[in-house]
Amino acid sequence: MTSYVKTQRTFSFIRRYGWLVTLIIALGGLWAPRLGLLVPPIMAALMVMSLFGGKYWCGNYCFHGSLFDTLVMPRSRNIKTPALLRSRGFITLFFIIFMFALARRLITVFEHPGGADFWDRLGFAFVLTYLVVTVAGSALNIFLNPRAWCHFCPMGTIQSLLYKAGKYLPWTDSWGKKVAIKDGSLCLSCGKCSRVCPMQLEPHGELMNSKILHNGACIRCGVCTRHCPQNLLSLETPSKIFHKKEGNIIRLEKVR
Numbered sequence: 001m002t003s004y005v006k007t008q009r010t011f012s013f014i015r016r017y018g019w020l021v022t023l024i025i026a027l028g029g030l031w032a033p034r035l036g037l038l039v040p041p042i043m044a045a046l047m048v049m050s051l052f053g054g055k056y057w058c059g060n061y062c063f064h065g066s067l068f069d070t071l072v073m074p075r076s077r078n079i080k081t082p083a084l085l086r087s088r089g090f091i092t093l094f095f096i097i098f099m100f101a102l103a104r105r106l107i108t109v110f111e112h113p114g115g116a117d118f119w120d121r122l123g124f125a126f127v128l129t130y131l132v133v134t135v136a137g138s139a140l141n142i143f144l145n146p147r148a149w150c151h152f153c154p155m156g157t158i159q160s161l162l163y164k165a166g167k168y169l170p171w172t173d174s175w176g177k178k179v180a181i182k183d184g185s186l187c188l189s190c191g192k193c194s195r196v197c198p199m200q201l202e203p204h205g206e207l208m209n210s211k212i213l214h215n216g217a218c219i220r221c222g223v224c225t226r227h228c229p230q231n232l233l234s235l236e237t238p239s240k241i242f243h244k245k246e247g248n249i250i251r252l253e254k255v256r
Contacts, residue, residue, distance in 0.1 A: 004078050004145065005195045009069040009223050018066030026134040029127030034119055036126035043155065050159035051166030052176040058156055059221030064133055065150070069198070072138050073146040080200060081148045091152045098154040102129055147198040150219065160216055177220055177235045179203055179213040186230055193224035193233060203233070
């Protein structure tokens with residue numbers, strides 16, 4: 001069994017403190033329901049980004065992800081996510097159930113439009129959804145690993161679907177970042193990139209066959225690139241040109 005490592009994952013202000021937004025919406029929304037109206041813009045932003053970045057939002061801007069990596073990780077058992085929770089069938093079924101529950105709450109709200117409490121009722125529908133993810137996701141992640149929820153998160157599923165559609169857009173290769181290796185021949189095959197991966201992927205194996213990690217479950221968080229002992233990994237766009245220093249000479253190589 002792979003020995004997973006609890007290591008630094010918060011490399012930016014949002015990833016370090018974004019969990020505050022989660023608690024403000026999920027808990028503060030119980031007293032101020034209109035805080036839930038912040039959720040639709042968040043959903044819209046992640047959907048737009050997913051067209052060219054896949055699950056980049058999950059690894060860099062997700063407020064729940066910040067909560068999981070900052071507060072949940074120290075308390076997590078950090079064991080492997082069961083194959084069932086990562087299976088396409090379970091992901092599809094959970095997505096349908098989750099979205100049906102959300103749609104049902106929204107339909108109930110819009111059955112009685114208008115009125116002084118309309119925006120409160122609409123906001124609370126999203127607050128409740130946010131609270132469920134916060135509580136259920138945190139509990140599961142403590143029992144398994146900090147990003148177990150992310151394997152079947154409905155928002156992650158939406159991002160995956162939109163990313164498949166986004167591959168037909170002209171700017172995908174220019175904007176969408178992926179993990180890439182500079183020189184596979186220098187890899188120590190230590191497997192550290194796999195042991196620190198929040199999604200428990202195996203970059204060291206996949207990158208030996210391809211210079212770019214194409215795994216759709218990758219959240220582009222850059223944790224593996226930060227902890228590579230040889231500093232061989234980077235988070236780049238597929239069209240990025242690597243600069244390799246060889247003495248005083250810089251050799252340019254196109255990533256394909």
